Amino acid sequence: QVQFAESGGGVVQPGGSLRLSCVASGSSFSDCSAKWDRQAPGKEPECISAVNPRGDMIKYADSVKGRFTASRDNANSTLFLKMDTLKPEDTALYYCTRGGNIRIALPPKPGRGTQVPVSS
Numbered sequence: 419q420v421q422f423a424e425s426g427g428g429v430v431q432p433g434g435s436l437r438l439s440c441v442a443s444g445s446s447f448s449d450c451s452a453k454w455d456r457q458a459p460g461k462e463p464e465c466i467s468a469v470n471p472r473g474d475m476i477k478y479a480d481s482v483k484g485r486f487t488a489s490r491d492n493a494n495s496t497l498f499l500k501m502d503t504l505k506p507e508d509t510a511l512y513y514c515t516r517g518g519n520i521r522i523a524l525p526p527k528p529g530r531g532t533q534v535p536v537s538s
Contacts, residue, residue, distance in 0.1 A: 420442050420450060421442065421443050422441070422442050422443075422497075422514045422515070422530070423441050424439070424514060424531050425438070425439050425440075425441075425532055426439050427512060427531075427534045428534070429536075429537060430504055430534065430536055431538050432505060432506055432537075432538055433504065434504050435500070435501060435502045436504065437498060437499070437500050437501070438454075438498065438512055438534075439497070439498055440452075440454075440496065440498070440499075441494075441495060442495040442496070447492060447495040448495075449471055450516050451468060451469060451470050451516070452468075452469050452517070452518075453465050453467060453514060453515050453517050453519075453520070454467040454468075454488060454497070454499045454512060455513055455514070456512045456513070457513075457525060457526060457531075458507070458509060458511075459510075462523075463523035464479060464481070464510075464523050465523040466479045466482045466486065467482070467488040467499065468519065468520045469497065469518075473489060473490040476488050476489075479520060481507075482501075482508075485501065486501050487499070487500040497514050504534075504536045508534065508536050509536045511526060511532070512533075513530045
């Protein structure tokens with residue numbers, strides 16, 4: 419079973435950029451699709467990106483398309499999310515999970531994720 423640990427979050431101003439990382443451990447990371455999900459305060463979880471095992475097929479939610487770029491480094495078992503032109507509505511807890519279905523997002527497990535507050 420793959421386990422993930424996210425990092426890279428922090429306060430950022432509107433229009434700014436941030437790069438999140440997610441290091442995987444356990445079963446072979448390179449064999450599985452992986453996703454970035456997020457949950458904003460008071461809202462349902464949302465999957466914003468799904469990356470196939472080779473990293474050459476990447477899907478994005480409409481809410482982040484053109485602003486966020488997901489990638490992966492299988493040699494280092496790491497998933498990345500580069501976020502540009504951040505908006506206040508991007509404020510959320512960001513976390514990664516195994517899977518490739520961008521239509522499904524589950525709440526994060528306790529202690530998981532990295533916070534991204536977008537505020538001036």
